[in-house]
Amino acid sequence: MRSRIRTSFNPRTSRLLLIGGILLLWLIQPSAGHGLPRNPLNSLIQQGVEKGFNLEEKEAVVLLNKALEMDRENPSPYAYLAFAHLFFFELGFDEKERKTNQEAMVAYVQQAVAKAEKRLEKDVRDAEAVWAIALAKLTVTRFYMSQRRHIALAREARNIWDYLERVLELDPENYDVFFAMGILHYHIDHLPGLTRLLSSLWITSGDREKGLKELKLAAQKGYLFKELAQAELASIYNNFERRPDWALPLAQGLREKFPRNYNLLFLLANIHSELGRFAEAFAMVRQIEKGIQSGTAPFRPELWSRYYLAMGKILFDQGDYDRASPFFQKVTQNMARYNARNRAWALVRLGMIHDIRKEREGAEKYYQAALEVEGGEGVGQALAKAYIKTPYTPAPKTPPAPPGTPKRD
Numbered sequence: 001m002r003s004r005i006r007t008s009f010n011p012r013t014s015r016l017l018l019i020g021g022i023l024l025l026w027l028i029q030p031s032a033g034h035g036l037p038r039n040p041l042n043s044l045i046q047q048g049v050e051k052g053f054n055l056e057e058k059e060a061v062v063l064l065n066k067a068l069e070m071d072r073e074n075p076s077p078y079a080y081l082a083f084a085h086l087f088f089f090e091l092g093f094d095e096k097e098r099k100t101n102q103e104a105m106v107a108y109v110q111q112a113v114a115k116a117e118k119r120l121e122k123d124v125r126d127a128e129a130v131w132a133i134a135l136a137k138l139t140v141t142r143f144y145m146s147q148r149r150h151i152a153l154a155r156e157a158r159n160i161w162d163y164l165e166r167v168l169e170l171d172p173e174n175y176d177v178f179f180a181m182g183i184l185h186y187h188i189d190h191l192p193g194l195t196r197l198l199s200s201l202w203i204t205s206g207d208r209e210k211g212l213k214e215l216k217l218a219a220q221k222g223y224l225f226k227e228l229a230q231a232e233l234a235s236i237y238n239n240f241e242r243r244p245d246w247a248l249p250l251a252q253g254l255r256e257k258f259p260r261n262y263n264l265l266f267l268l269a270n271i272h273s274e275l276g277r278f279a280e281a282f283a284m285v286r287q288i289e290k291g292i293q294s295g296t297a298p299f300r301p302e303l304w305s306r307y308y309l310a311m312g313k314i315l316f317d318q319g320d321y322d323r324a325s326p327f328f329q330k331v332t333q334n335m336a337r338y339n340a341r342n343r344a345w346a347l348v349r350l351g352m353i354h355d356i357r358k359e360r361e362g363a364e365k366y367y368q369a370a371l372e373v374e375g376g377e378g379v380g381q382a383l384a385k386a387y388i389k390t391p392y393t394p395a396p397k398t399p400p401a402p403p404g405t406p407k408r409d
Contacts, residue, residue: 040070041067041070041071041074041076041077042067042076044063044064044066044067044070045063045064045067045076045077045080045224046223046224047063048060048061048062048063048064048067048080048084049080049084049224049225050227050258051063052084052087052088053227053228053231053258053261054258054259054260054261055091055258055260055261055262055298056260056298057088057298060084061081061084061085064077064080064081064084065077065081067080068081073115073118073119074115074128075111075112075113075114075115075116075119075128075129075132075133075136076112076128076131076132078108078109078111078112078115078132078136079108079109079112079116079131079132079133079135079136079139080135081104081108082104082105082106082108082109082112082135082136082139082140083135083139085101085102085104085105085108086101086105086139086142086143088101089101089102089105089143092338093300093302093336093338095337102143105139105140105143106140108136109136109137109139109140112132112133112135112136113132113133113136113137115129115132116129116130116132116133116136117129117133125170126170127167127170127171127174130163130166130167130170131163131167131171131174131177133163134160134163134164134167134177134180137159137160137163138160138180141160158202160203161184161203161204164177164180164181175217175218175220175221175222175223176218176222176223176224176225176226177218178214178215178217178218178222178229179214179215179218179222179225179228179229179232181211181214182210182211182212182213182214182215182216182217182218182229182232183211183215183232184203184204184211185204185205185206185207185208185210185211185214186206186207186208186211186212186215186236187206187211188200188203188204188205188206189206189207189208189211190206190208190240191206212233212236215229215232215233215236216229216233219233219250227254227257227258230250230253230254231250231251231254231264231267233247233250234247234250234251234254234267234271235247235267237250238267238270238271238274239379244270244271244274244275245275247267247271248268248271248272248275251264251267251268251271252268255268260298262288262291262298262299262303265284265285265287265288266284266288266306266310268280268281268284269281269282269284269285269288269310269313269314270310270313272284273313273314273317274317276317278314278317278318281314282314284310285307285310285311285314288303288306288307288310289307291303292304292307302336302338302339304330304334305330305331305334305339305342305343306342308327308328308330308331308346309327309328309331309342309345309346311324311327312324312325312327312328312331312346312349313349315327316349316352316353321353321356321357324349324353325350325353328346328347328349328350328353329346329350331343331345331346332346332347332350337375340373340374340375340376341373341375341376341377341378341380343373343376344370344371344373344376344378344380344381344384345370345378345379345380347366347367347369347370347373347380347384348366348367348370348380348381348383348384348387350366351363351364351365351366351367351370351384351387351392352387352392354366355387355391355392355393356392356393356394360391363387363391363392364388367384367385367387367388368384368388370384371384371385371388
């Protein structure tokens with residue numbers, strides 16, 4: 001079965017970070033080779049972005065606030081603070097913390113836009129101000145997407161593409177902007193029919209090939225968002241392009257640079273499992289297990305469900321369905337909101353196991369249960385819809401498929 005499926009930019013599931021549906025974002029002003037002038041303020045922004053990707057939340061916010069204090073009329077620190085708070089909102093488990101990050105994100109978006117518009121009144125060719133508006137709009141658009149607030153989304157999504165193109169017009173060497181363009185082109189192309197149509201009207205048309213080229217350019221020549229582009233490419237190669245062999249070196253390089261980011265461990269476990277490198281996959285999940293058991297930040301007990309899902313996936317890929325099922329069952333027992341997508345995926349896996357065993361009635365019950373998980377939108381529910389119509393059958397073990405072939409499972 002060929003399925004059009006998509007991932008979400010929620011870092012909790014695999015994309016690391018924002019990872020699923022459409023993700024987005026980024027950058028600043030004219031300068032040779034990277035679009036961002038090297039100065040103390042932008043150096044602090046760079047350090048803050050890197051700390052954030054390494055899941056050092058407090059340190060990231062401190063550095064970005066230092067950048068803000070250096071020039072309170074510069075819209076860029078406000079825009080990056082908005083993005084950082086969205087990132088931590090999506091990573092969060094505690095509802096109070098999530099609400100605090102949400103409120104901070106909205107406030108910084110408003111300030112970024114106000115500061116940028118004030119500068120544009122003086123100079124309409126201020127690339128830094130244009131990029132700050134684009135980043136702020138992309139951040140809040142991503143938030144409205146995740147909350148399914150379609151009216152607000154339609155309002156904020158207007159003119160985003162115009163801002164991105166304007167940035168490139170004013171600053172052709174700002175390669176980070178290709179990250180935002182690449183994510184939009186690629187993921188809009190993978191959205192289901194009506195959503196894809198509306199996104200095309202509000203933002204831009206989907207284009208898989210163009211999206212991949214733009215992401216590769218950002219991954220090679222980007223400045224602040226080079227590593228985020230690499231992470232997104234690794235996720236795309238593994239989840240959409242059916243090329244875990246291409247994803248592996250990207251994920252390994254990121255893991256070396258950002259050792260605290262447990263999302264990269266989950267990604268590497270999945271990639272190794274897809275490649276049939278089960279010893280390496282289990283080694284990754286053992287590191288996750290030790291981290292959770294130790295209680296050392298950023299590991300938290302809430303990650304147990306993702307650990308169980310990863311263990312079940314590896315055993316599923318090995319064909320050991322009897323041992324995989326209990327891990328998936330453990331995931332379904334966690335009814336917390338943050339676990340919705342994991343729960344949907346576990347239910348789908350259990351349905352797939354029933355299909356493999358020719359137990360169609362049981363499979364359909366699990367697929368239907370997956371579709372009823374509130375907040376479980378994403379690849380799992382997309383596959384549940386597909387497998388309700390056509391039973392899942394394991395794909396034959398073959399060499400990696402050509403790029404662009406939709407992934408079955």
